[in-house]
Amino acid sequence: MSVVERVLPTEEAADLIGLVREIADGELAPRVDEFEARAQFPRELFRLLGRAGLLGLPFDTEYGGGGQPYEVYLQVLEELATRWLAVAEGVSVHSLACYPTAAFGTETQRKRHLPDMLGGELLGAYCLSEPHSGSDAAALKTKAEPDADGYTINGTKAWITHAGKADFYNVFCRTPEGISCLLLDAGTPGLLPQAPEKTMGLRSSTVAQIVLDGAHVPADRLLGEPGGGFRIAMSALDGGRLGIAACAVGLAQAALDYAVTYAKDREQFGRPIMEFQGVGFMLADMATQIAAARALYLAAARLRDAGRPHSAEAAKAKLFCTDTAMRVTTDAVQVLGGAGYVADHPVERYMREAKVLQIFEGTNQIQRLVIARSL
Template identity: 80%
Template sequence: MNLHSHVERILPSDEAYALLDLTRDIADAELAPRADDFEARGEFPRDLVRTLGRAGLLGLPYPEEYGGGAQPYEVYLQVLEELARRWLAVAEAVSVHTLACYPLAGFGTDAQRKRLLPDMLGGELLGAYCLSEPAGGSDAAAMTTKAVRDGDAYVVTGTKAWITHAGYADFYNIFCRTGGPGARGISCLLADAATPGIVPQARERTMGLRASPVAQIAFDGARVAGDRLLGEENTGFRIAMSALDGGRLGIAACAVGLAQAALDYAVAYAQERQQFGQPIAQFQGVGFLLADMATQVSAARALLLAAARLRDAGRPYGVEAAKAKLFATDMAMRVTTDAVQVLGGYGYVADHPVERYMREAKVLQIVEGTNQIQRLVISRALTK
């Protein structure tokens, strides 16, 4: 089967075209051949993520002076899409790491950035983002994890939930309560994973993305140096929400890549599978289904890139990011489900990857803010 259809792209520079070619080469050679095996075993491909880091793909949207790639978000997201077409868990790892670098890059002092950011962007380290809690997923402002000042450090106590890279990350962004109730009493600390008292719990057993480690993290009196506070004390909620705007675009790009993979596979299968003396792609019932799938993928990509260009231009883009995340992830759920339908009974068995794509698509409607939260963001903006 010819599994990678050509997607026409307009990129802002020759460097961006070269970067996308490099991404495809690495993804085809290193990721695609290993995805099924690692997913079946539920093993996180830490060394492959390190390979992407050494190729410069773990710091793409950040400044060159700190070791980043200085690429527009528009380009970074298309790199993510290409990675997700081959293996969603790896694309998600890049997206989460990029999100985990944002609080320092966006809100740290010059001294903090010079000291810490180059290692975080250099490719060897992996980050995680600790916002959600067992009793508070969508209601982040109700968090109960506390950080109490003790001399020149903060002592952190509480539990975070649904943490991607738990137990594998080298650094954690910890959102914790340093003041009163609600959004105004939250701060952001950047902690080394080796800090005593940071204790990853047993991995969750997930429906999809089984190669991606997700777990709770317990903070049992973990001491984090005071100079690891990012931004002013009690301004962490603004940092978290600002980071999520970019993170939502990352998840939308992952959704587009996953849906494109499902479409590519369904088209290739429908051209080869014979029924009633002809390929099933020739039947209008199948052909129109594929046409609708292709149109939905293109529409999601266009919405995503429009939001990215606003971000690159320094314009407000939070509502457009919510629209892109909402549409792209709902689209991925629909397209992967339709891909299973195109394959019929074969789509339901693990011999073909579309059943995995369908299981993986579900979580994209949940992470970085559920799609109900995205609708809340959009509707409030409409009625402000």
């Protein structure tokens, strides 16, 4: 595995990246093949990451977070993704699930919930999509009817990462005022995770529907204003899209590293195949695309850290980085030839994993809509 040279804003950030690499090499890399083959969710590894302070990095230290800028947090995700994409994606989803409370919760809600969310033992889920409303998030039908002391929720959420494994769920639902966001504990009666989906890739990341059958939630679990949920969802997705962009770059880097090593060792016609321009130029293009993708997500992160508008830049980063991951992983399989098509080498898994990155947190067609409208 090559070591990416990083320019980090502080010595603390450099030490953090060193810690992440140590954990990724020592704890993630040795386990990924086994857990992916068994489609087993690595819950204990998330606890390990939490105890190392890696589940609350971009949030305020006042509430137990790491106080790191997005520029640093995203590079942590990239490092994790080079060893195990499903774990990096899980950290990104957890951050997405903490965001509504951190950004829109009252001070009382933040003090009550965030320390546990960011402390490392809990894992979150983000329930926006539904079976009939994926890209058209505003068309969601799950309803939360006001009752004597809160809301009763009925409906179905779909494609929920960490379904059945999470400790808390952000549920976007329709209230009389419009779309609202409610925070539910995993043990809420009537919150019913369904059987996991059988996915093409990211098999160690549990994804399933959540059925809400008369699930009751107290009124103090409403995040933001009644009817303000769509604004919460869209602003949360800016950060989520940058997280997926960083994960995509990490996956692409892993594919390039493996392809380069193979091309140096594999000989045909009396010399390593990397010496043939047909292979060497392909690897050169892969490396260039990855460098451009990394620069794009970091530029968007710096805008976010500066408090400047970045929705279009996040969409550009998500679009370009995930398309790059798909292209690079496909080319990595080609570099290995027949060996790339069998499970003895990880590049076939990288290629399967890359596909979903073009789909979730808004399909890349939706990213193009966001970018076009910004023009």
